[in-house]
Each structure stands twice: as C-alpha cells, then as structure tokens.
Amino acid sequence: MTTHGMAGASEPVVEVSELRKSYGGRNVVDGVSFSVDEGEIFGILGPNGAGKTTTVECLEGLRVPDSGRVRVAGLDPRADHDAVTRVLGAQLQESELQPKLTVREALELYASLYPSPLDWRPLAERLGLTGKLTTRFSGLSGGQKQRLFIALALVGAPRVVVLDELTTGLDPRARRDTWELIEDVRAGGVTVLLVTHFMEEAQRLCDRIAVIDGGRVTALDTPSGLVARMARSTVISFTPSTPLDDEELSALPALASVERRDGRITLGGTDETVNAVVSLLARRRITAHQLRVTDATLDEAFLDLTAARD
Amino acid sequence: MTTVTASPTASARVAVLRAEARLFLREPGTLFWVLGFPPLLLAILGLVPAFREADDGLGGLRPIDVYVPVTVLVAVIVVGAQAMPPLLAGYRERGILRRMSTTPMRPSALLAAQMWLHGAAALVSAALSLAVGRLCYDVGLPDHALGYALTLLLAVAAALALGALLGARVRTARVATAVGSAVFFPMLFSTGLWMPVRSMPDVMAAVVERTPFGAAARALDQAQAGGWPDAAHLAVVAGWAALLTVAAVRWFRWE
Incomplete structure (x- = not known):
C-alpha cells in the first residue's frame, strides 16, 4: 500500500471540509471532510441516501453547499466554475444524452468542448465502443451507455475524474474491463474519485475509502485498514x-x-x-x-x- | 484534431451548433410541421376555386392573398408552441443540460443553438410560403419588405421566447406537449386561420390584435399591402417578445 496522505509538500487535489447541505430540513450532508491526493483512487462508499452523490455534486459545481469548504485543484467549483470544469471530468449517476446523437458524435462533441482533449478513438476502443460509433444513444444498452459516459468523463483529459456508480448496469466482464481501465487512468496520473456501494469494486480499486453514512464520514482508511479496525476482523x-x-x-x-x-x-x-x-x-x-x-x-x-x- | 484558428470557446460553440443541427434534421415531425405543413396548407387552400376570387369583404383581395401571412405565422407558432417546449423540457428531464454544465461549455449553448435552428426553420418556412403564393397563385411579394421582415423577426423572437418559457416551466416533455397544444390552437385562431382578423367582430378583433400573433398578422397584412405597419401592432409584438424573453430568462430551470 502506498503512503497516501503523507505526500508532503503537494497540496491535496480534492479537499472537502465540514461540508453541509440540507434539503427540506433534512441534513443530507452533515459535516463531511476528506481530502484526496494527486494520483489516488479514492472511494466514497455508503448505503443509498447516505449523501455520497450530493457530496460529489458539490465538487462538480452542480450544487451549492450550505456551508463548508470544497476545492478541486485549489479552485472553488462555484466561483471558478469554468476553471474547475477543465480539470474535472464527471460521470453523473443519472443523466442521458440527446436520444438521436450517435456515439461518434457524442465523443466528437464532448472532445471539442475542452481546450486540449484526448484523442477519442483509442478511448472508444479501450471501452469497446468502436463497433457502436454510428449507433444512436437511444439504441445503446445500459452497459454501453455507461461506457460512453465513462469515455465522456475522460475525453477532456481531466486531472480529476469523478465516477458516480461506475459499474452499475455492467455485466461482470465489462465491470472487470472497466476496473482495468480505471487503473490505467490512474497510472496516467489522473486522480479518481469513485462513488460506489459495490464492495468488491472499492476493495479492488481504492487506495483509501471514506465510508459515508447519514451524511457523515463514519470511517476513512485503506480497504485493509477498514477490515482490520473491525472488532471481528x-x-x-x-x-x-x-x-x-x-x-x-x-x-x-x-x-x-x-x-x-x-x-x-x-x-x-x-x-x-x-x-x-x-x-x-x-x-x-x-x-x-x-x-x-x-x-x-x-x-x-x-x-x-x-x-x-x- | 486540434483547431488552430478559433478560440476553444468559439469552436466549441460551433461544435454544439453543428451537433444540434444534425439532431434537428433527424426530427421528421418537427421538419414536417414547421417546413412542410404551412406551405402545403397554402397550396391546398389555393386549389379551392373560391379562394382565388376577389372578395369585397376583404377589400377586393382574394382569400389566398390573405392566407399567405397566416401560413407564415402558422410556422412561427408551430416552432414556439409545438416544437421547442417538449424538446427543451426533455433536455432538462433527461439531465442533458446538467451533463453539459459539468463541461467548460454552459448549458445555455444548447438552448441558444436550438433557438437559432428553430428561428431559422421558421424563416425558411416563411420564404417557402411566400414562394408558393407567388409562384402558384400569383400573390405579390410584400410591398413593404422591410416592415414585413421586421414584423416577422419580432414574431419569431416572441415564438422562441414562448418556446423557451414553456420548456422552462413544465416538468416533463410529455406535459410540455400538452401545454404547447393548449396554447397552439388559440394562437392559430389569432392569426386569422379560421377567420381573417379584419373580418372579425370588433370586440374579438380588439382582443386578437393585442395578442402577439394577432398583432403580427395585422402588421404583416399592412406590410403586404405596401404600407409601414402600424406602430401599435409592432409595439404589441415587440412587447410580447420582450415580456416572454424576460419571463423565460427569469424562470428558466436548468435541472
């Protein structure tokens, strides 16, 4: 296990401190703090409704925190929204594309939105989308849509990529391929923030995991550290x-x-x-x-x- | 791959417009109702012999002369009430606007692209209706071209703002279609599709001339006949365009 958190001089690339957000009087996120170092695969694990997605939506600039501090590469996702969008790639939990947009058009379009994008062809190939380039979004299976969204999250050559429910809807084979892709992405120096409720995925991929429950971080450790701290390890x-x-x-x-x-x-x-x-x-x-x-x-x-x- | 001349933002806007234009061309329903239906309606009306005979009730004009501006406005109304609202509501409902807002491009670029495309389609349809009138039924082109063009642009602006506003306020594409239809038919009526505005009873005409497309119909009639449209009619259309734009900007919801 690498010694993340002890990187020393380098600033954390993602910083969340005392984040709070409530809807209709319910504290969905209730004082969440963690930081992620450059090149780390950081997992956010928790049951449904724990506040995982709301937390990352604050990082993506999609939600305004009630209080607390959120930084991506030292930037405020609301005040420096444009700058943050250039360094952060996002795969959202629930979103679609224009039904009649083809895979190729989606990749070309999203690549063109970034100042120095990746070449989408190898990316499409890596994600097994090459045979589907002329297929419209509405004609893709759930797994193909998911892979396209992963490609779109990466095509802007981000420093940080947020993947929310990464492998939901993928079959076991595609899931394993995707995990390898994520490891490659990290090997390329990209920091990965992985929201999941899928243990095997977290254990396999993550350097560190924040367990979020009821809007709070209940544990933050390496996967083996989390197991070891149990009374019955x-x-x-x-x-x-x-x-x-x-x-x-x-x-x-x-x-x-x-x-x-x-x-x-x-x-x-x-x-x-x-x-x-x-x-x-x-x-x-x-x-x-x-x-x-x-x-x-x-x-x-x-x-x-x-x-x-x- | 990398573009050299334009700034990333400008080339990105072009990319969004190009993608949305392709999608626009993949909507046969919209294409038919905006570009095909209004000129076709005019062509069919012109086949009725009575429509080609001068009518004293219309100041010596033939009904077909009066129906050219009406069909021009039908296309404009289809855009604002039928085509745009479900499209924009669907973009929000499906999270397409949200997805775009996590990129360096603002989701407003999608909205802008769709407004340009729909506006352009309405203008092309207007040109087609004018051409059908001129070529098939010998209806003269508008005598006051500038007044006609100005009125048409204001009417298109009002329709686009209406489309954006309806798309902004309704929750789903399905509801947008229903609400769009509810405003569609009264607006068609206001253009004089069933009864020319100039033939309406006084009270009805007074009301209709205060609606965006009723006033636009009167202004187009006047420009067609060779005069500068009444300032009052232009003011009504411009006022609606401004009001609807302010409302759409104020109430547009991105998610």
Whole structure:
C-alpha cells in the first residue's frame, strides 16, 4: 500500500471540509471532510441516501453547499466554475444524452468542448465502443451507455475524474474491463474519485475509502485498514468433537461474537482469539472438524460501520 | 484534431451548433410541421376555386392573398408552441443540460443553438410560403419588405421566447406537449386561420390584435399591402417578445 496522505509538500487535489447541505430540513450532508491526493483512487462508499452523490455534486459545481469548504485543484467549483470544469471530468449517476446523437458524435462533441482533449478513438476502443460509433444513444444498452459516459468523463483529459456508480448496469466482464481501465487512468496520473456501494469494486480499486453514512464520514482508511479496525476482523469456525460450553468460549481474548448452529461454532475476533482457540482445543484434547479461519471482508466491515448507527 | 484558428470557446460553440443541427434534421415531425405543413396548407387552400376570387369583404383581395401571412405565422407558432417546449423540457428531464454544465461549455449553448435552428426553420418556412403564393397563385411579394421582415423577426423572437418559457416551466416533455397544444390552437385562431382578423367582430378583433400573433398578422397584412405597419401592432409584438424573453430568462430551470 502506498503512503497516501503523507505526500508532503503537494497540496491535496480534492479537499472537502465540514461540508453541509440540507434539503427540506433534512441534513443530507452533515459535516463531511476528506481530502484526496494527486494520483489516488479514492472511494466514497455508503448505503443509498447516505449523501455520497450530493457530496460529489458539490465538487462538480452542480450544487451549492450550505456551508463548508470544497476545492478541486485549489479552485472553488462555484466561483471558478469554468476553471474547475477543465480539470474535472464527471460521470453523473443519472443523466442521458440527446436520444438521436450517435456515439461518434457524442465523443466528437464532448472532445471539442475542452481546450486540449484526448484523442477519442483509442478511448472508444479501450471501452469497446468502436463497433457502436454510428449507433444512436437511444439504441445503446445500459452497459454501453455507461461506457460512453465513462469515455465522456475522460475525453477532456481531466486531472480529476469523478465516477458516480461506475459499474452499475455492467455485466461482470465489462465491470472487470472497466476496473482495468480505471487503473490505467490512474497510472496516467489522473486522480479518481469513485462513488460506489459495490464492495468488491472499492476493495479492488481504492487506495483509501471514506465510508459515508447519514451524511457523515463514519470511517476513512485503506480497504485493509477498514477490515482490520473491525472488532471481528477474523472469523474462526469449527465443529468440536466434544461440546464446549459458553463459559469456556467467553473467556477467550478479544472475542467479538459467538454463534452456534447444528453443533458448529463460529467465533468472531482477532488473531489473538485464533491462538487462544487453538490452545484451548489442544488443552482439552478436542478435535476441531472442518476448522476454518478467514479474514472478514470489506462487506462485513461496511455492515459493521453503517449498522452501528441504528 | 486540434483547431488552430478559433478560440476553444468559439469552436466549441460551433461544435454544439453543428451537433444540434444534425439532431434537428433527424426530427421528421418537427421538419414536417414547421417546413412542410404551412406551405402545403397554402397550396391546398389555393386549389379551392373560391379562394382565388376577389372578395369585397376583404377589400377586393382574394382569400389566398390573405392566407399567405397566416401560413407564415402558422410556422412561427408551430416552432414556439409545438416544437421547442417538449424538446427543451426533455433536455432538462433527461439531465442533458446538467451533463453539459459539468463541461467548460454552459448549458445555455444548447438552448441558444436550438433557438437559432428553430428561428431559422421558421424563416425558411416563411420564404417557402411566400414562394408558393407567388409562384402558384400569383400573390405579390410584400410591398413593404422591410416592415414585413421586421414584423416577422419580432414574431419569431416572441415564438422562441414562448418556446423557451414553456420548456422552462413544465416538468416533463410529455406535459410540455400538452401545454404547447393548449396554447397552439388559440394562437392559430389569432392569426386569422379560421377567420381573417379584419373580418372579425370588433370586440374579438380588439382582443386578437393585442395578442402577439394577432398583432403580427395585422402588421404583416399592412406590410403586404405596401404600407409601414402600424406602430401599435409592432409595439404589441415587440412587447410580447420582450415580456416572454424576460419571463423565460427569469424562470428558466436548468435541472
């Protein structure tokens, strides 16, 4: 893992501090702060309605924050809107193009809006759109539309690209291709801000993740850091040859959860718990059938982090 | 790939206009109702023998003479009430304006491009109607060309502002179509499509002459006959154009 956040002299390319935005008396974004370094893939993860999209819309200049500070490459998305649009490429969660505009026309049009755009041909090829250049937007499948929007977000050669629900509507193959593309984009020096509720995507792509829930950042860490900070970062399961009673189990160190089902015991805890279980079994001369020790996934970490509120 | 001469903004505006022009040409419905229908209507009316006979009630003019300015205005009204509102509402509803506002180009460029295209189409349609009248039915070209052109441009401006305003206020393209139709028929009536404005009862004529296209119809009649249109008629059309423009600018919603 790279040491983002310790880049030193360089300014963060995206800065959000104490951002607040409410609609109709409801605080949709309630004091969100984070910063993203140049070249980072930064994930914003959270359940539906958590305030993820509103947060990035403030960065894109589509919404005016009630309070707080938002900067993209040191620029204010409202006051310096034109300058921000030249450095920030956006893929919006819900938007369409003119139904009768063809893929080629869309790429040419959007390329022409930027001062020094990328050549759209290789981009279209990379996104598998070459065979669809003469197809009208209304004739594209959901996945093809999504890929076109990714291309349009990148065609202006942005420094930062915001991708909101990147792979929604893509089949597993296209999803993996898209992930590779995002890694290439980052390798080219572009900072990526990824809004998602898809764990596998966040775990695979992101250097750091801000978990947003109820309009607040509930955790901000690397994917493995998020997993490690869980009380039950490791799960131990086995079927003991002789029953174990609750007292013996609850004496285990760093134990976070106990579950019994058909004679099988599942324990949540840490490495320390694993060692203690192994020595307990040895001491009692109990054979553990089908002993499994697994790391918790980001999925579980996420559920932990977002369920805590309820 | 990279352009050399024009500034990025100017070339980008041209790119937007070019793309929207292509899209405009892909709307057969709009093309027919703006460019095809009004001259066709005139051609068909002219086939009726009674329309080609001088009528004392019309000051010795033939009905076909009176219907040329009417069909010119029909195209203008189709643009403002039928073509533009659903298009603009759809652009907002689909998030097309929003998507454009995240680029260095303002979404107003889309609006401007569509207004130019629709305005140009209305003028082309007017030219077609004048040509049909002149070539098929020997209707003279407007005697006061300048007054005619000025009236027509003001009427087009009013129609474009109306289209933008309706497109601004309604939520969806579907509603825009319905609202557009609701204003479409009264406006057609005001041009004298069913009954020439000069033949209307006094009270009705007085009301109609205060509407944008009723006043425009009277002004076009006068310019056709060779005089400078009454300032009162021009003022009514210009006033509506200004009012609708201010309202459209004030209330336009981008999302």
